[in-house]
Amino acid sequence: VSAQQAPQLTAADADALAQPGAVPAATGVAAQIGRSAQVSAGGRQYTYSVSGATPNIFVILPQKLGGGRFYTADEERDSVRVTVLGGEVAKKLFGESADAVGQRITINGVGFEVVGVLNTKRGIGIGGDPGQAIYVPYSTARDRLFRNEVSAKVDVDFLVIKARDRDQIDPAIRQVTEALRARHRLSYQNNDFTVLNPQQIADQVNGIITGFNAFLGLVAGISLLVGGIGIMNIMLVSVAERTREIGLRKAVGARRRDIMFQFLIEAIVLCLVGGAFGIALGFLFAQGGTFVLLNVFQAEGARATVTLGAIMLATVVSSLIGIAFGFFPALAAARLSPIVALRSE
Template sequence: MNIIESFRISFQALLTNKLRAALTMLGIVIGVGAVIGMLAIGNGFQGFLNSQFDQLGIGTVYVAPFIDTNRIDVLQTASLTSADARAIMQPGRAPSVQSVAIEWSDNVQVLANGQRGTYSVRALSPSFFTISPQDLAAGRLLNANDEENRARVAVIGRSVAENLYGGLEIAFGQRIGLNGVQFEIVGVLSNPPGQVSVGSDPAEAIFIPYETGITRLFRNQTTDLINVSFMTVKAVDRDRIDAAVREITTILREQHRLTYQDNDFTIINPEQFAQQASAVIGAFNAFLGIVAGISLLVGGIGIMNIMLVSVTERTKEIGLRKAVGARRSDILMQFLIEAVVLCLIGSAIGIFLGYGLSLVGTWVLVNLFQAEGAQATVQLANVLLASGIAAAIGIAFGFFPALTAARLNPIEALRTE
């Protein structure tokens, strides 16, 4: 008997008992659909998290004047200053560091275009815009001359321009009052709201030169130990981020004259969070795979059961085929193909179910979890994996019933009523 004829007979046998075949395939359908759909959702969420961490800047670390009060000496206080940034950028001291930006930020009272409000003002060094590029709608970004001259100039975010002036182009060149100090708007950012950032959302913030902010707006808020809210440090490349962290730690401990004490600062590495998030999602996908695997196992047991029933029902047919010359291998192959066909049909239906789950997953991620840009995508590798597992289950669980059929004595089979 050729393979095509075996498949034809298999389909005919399944069509004879449609409801039974459908119920038998249910476990395979659910298992394959769960594997494909859940992996698609996991990949979509992973892509969303990666994009968020990319906005923070993989290859960039942040230093903040925070201490762990549970571990550190109660007499020790946090410390981080602009002098620390200059020490890091001294030639040869931190070869893995490319650039450093410092910032002090706080909310201030804003008066502009006859309107009052409270906005976040970020006084930062111009290198910030090199480390974290921003899109301009009009004007320019802050530069070294602004910093050196303590110029009263500002770059404002998109939402600030729209709220206070009614438009991006209109805001350019206008005056804005920050705690009573007048600044000229020399640039307007076009970045939409919602950008992930350490510090306030750039679209909702006002940027001024660091020295201007420290001397004119925030001079009563800083101290000799802390005059930097946080420091953004960019490594030479992504592979040297760990070396950069070690160099920064060494320099800051020397700057702060720490010997046996704990660090009086905290270094935040977004790449570590990205790796941790990937590990969590990987574990979650593995858990879902185990659950789907159990469903496939149950489906496989159901197939074995129904194939054994089929062997019992078709005992006389088996005996007749053996009497006219069918070999054991023919009978074995026939029933094995029927089990595989049952699994492959269930797998095909499960693929469509998995695709539907991925669409539902995308909607849930975007609308319920506010994960804009998350797209649960069905990958070909996952489809092939699920289909391969389904076929393997058909072979594994169909082999025993097929072997049982092949071993039947033709004379005893023909006597069966």
């Protein structure tokens, strides 16, 4: 659940939803507030998104520890200045081999002790990327870290709620909506909050990917059409320039199908050469994509590859383009009269 442009979510909302029986279809509720902040350690300074969250965030959005521990409910209650860092954040601040647990960092000038480091494995989801995460206790963020940026009455950006199972997602959404509307005294007004369903987010992402793939398919189709027309024009020019050669071959016994087969083979070879260049470019782009994934997005184990299936598909499509757009020039060459062709200069 997220606050809309005029935020209306509070810590009291989180406490109310966490009460037994308030949301029967859910197993946990976590309050979360996030801001961009300057994070520094050992003379290194970076800008990161810092999340203040109640400790059960690590249960609702399961995270794996690479070292140390998660902060506790007691530390949350006492607004202790402790933090759990994403693995990539720890590497940037303290180096590849250094142990960040027990070290100190500053966030917007406020000192924090690192008590845990998340596994460096990256992944994008509703919980974000654990490699780039920085978590501090919610009360610490609200009262000490972001106190000048948080309203006295509105102090929560998100309420993260976990349904009991997949079948309980819709009931949980309905129960949360009803509970918040009752707490905010919304009789006929629109919701002053937004409920986000991970499945809906996934469907939206899949829709975007499908649309992007359709666009790429359209671009590829237009490119193939233009390339095929280019091949046909090249072959027509070749037929015109080799008219006398065609006549000579026919005069010494070459049949129509021999001439046609010759020019079809030439068209297919041209397309296959173009396809080979395309495959080579594909390998180069894959290497570039892998470099970006590993070094820019720090996506461990990610690799962009050109599969054998893609190579075979490119080869087959190139051959079909050669046949389709080389057929007319080959037919024109096969139909030339040997007498007329031999007279050609």
